Amino acid sequence: MSTAAVEVSGLTKRYGGRAAVDDLTFTVASGRVTGFLGPNGAGKTTTLRILLGLVQPTAGTALVFGDRYRDLARPTSTVGALLDASGFHPGRRVRDELAIHAAATGVDDDRIAVVLHDVGLEAAAAKRVGQLSLGMRQRLGLAAALLGEPRLLVLDEPGNGLDPAGMHWLRSLVRRHAAGGAAVLVSSHVLAELTLFADDVVVVNHGRLVSQSSIDDLLAAGGERVVLSSPQRAALVDILVASGAAVEVDVGADDATSAVVTGLSAAAIGDLAAAAGLALHQLRTEVRSLEDVFLEMTDDGEGIR
């Protein structure tokens, strides 16, 4: 039986009475890029820090290849993590900073030149960290994460500070790493960014799991939907459901006439209503962007389960 690269189960972290992470369960598979998506304050960073042994959970477990992070024999050769691009001493040179990481990881100094090449920082090797832009510090963080040739990459908002070319480079690097059989867990609060390179996506909000699916399934949730209004809604809904449509009627507390339909076009709905002799007061098509899907998923009390 293969072990998941990351297995989070019933994870909870409370600060006083507030739950930053609330009974969170998900997995990350090897050879795939998994996006960890949620709005700011959703509990993504806390979850990643628990996974990496930096924060103690109140309950639940977060395992890396079946073990707690602190029980890994060579942790930074198993997991490469980029949590905070500002986590470098500003007075040290780029090459020296990586030499410190190499010693701590237990890898040969020859790896420094390799990762500097991989992240495109060869020309900045002699610069002091304090002289680097945010984007260059992100690259340095990735270089440090890659030093130990890890089987799992954990990246917390790695796109911060990167320009479009940098983002393209980041996506290529992450895809290459996954293609080599490693698992990649990337947190972000921008769904559109993740759709460009993630295979799977875990959506969280208020510390709770909203959904875990492949990115293709998530994308399928986008697209068109039809909003209708009918004084004979119940009868119309029965006909639409029988025709294979998905119908949501809980669209407003005092609204007994409206419904949102996916899986049928407006014309098909109109034809079905006419054939059944049912009145339609409104029938309009809405096109939902990925951002709409994300906002809907993370909207309080209206999340897709």
Added chain:
Amino acid sequence: MSASLGAELRKLRHTRSLLAVPVVAVVVTAAATGVLMTWIEASEISDRLSMHGPLRFGPTNIGLVLLVFGIRAFGDEAHHGTLTAALLATPHRHRLLVAKSVVSAAIAAATCAVTWVAVLPITAAGVARRDLDMTVDAGATAALFGRGLAAMVLVALLGVAFAAAVRNRTVALVAGIVWIALAEGIVGGLLRIGEYLPGAAVSGTVTGGGHDLGAVASAAVLTCWTAVAYLAALVGLRRDIT
């Protein structure tokens, strides 16, 4: 553990501002010895090497510098946000504390030794040039060196543990310096417990006879303070790294 020690040594080697702390201590002590042997009245210079001021009070003074070094050895990690990376590589937090302690103790011992190596020839040159009479009482001088070495190592460790407990470099530095330079004298005087406080224990360990407790008891007091700081550090290190 060897990887952690290697990383700590590299941090020291590649962090100029931290490496400068013990270097400054040696240079200032050597310069002060030069001033003493050149301009101070002969009657104020001891006629026994084991009572020679720079060898007795020099270590006491560099004790404050080594406290700062110890605080910075751990406090810099919290200050620059590099503690996260250090703990990712060394998830067992007490191992990181041990690695920093070993390296800081080695630096403290080396600083003490280099200070003596710098002070002795300057003293010898001053004695010869001014035709002073100074007895080289080797046994007592060696004992003084041993006491100084022990005190410097303990005070550096105290700094490491204190910074690990506080996990805020600025707070640790201000609290440490203000306590040693100012508050300890006031508190010790008011409560009549001066010799049981850490700063007095450092000088008591080095100079021995000048204090009520004597060198061994002072060293024991300093060891107790250091042990208390390490207990606090182990508690402090359990806190989340957010």
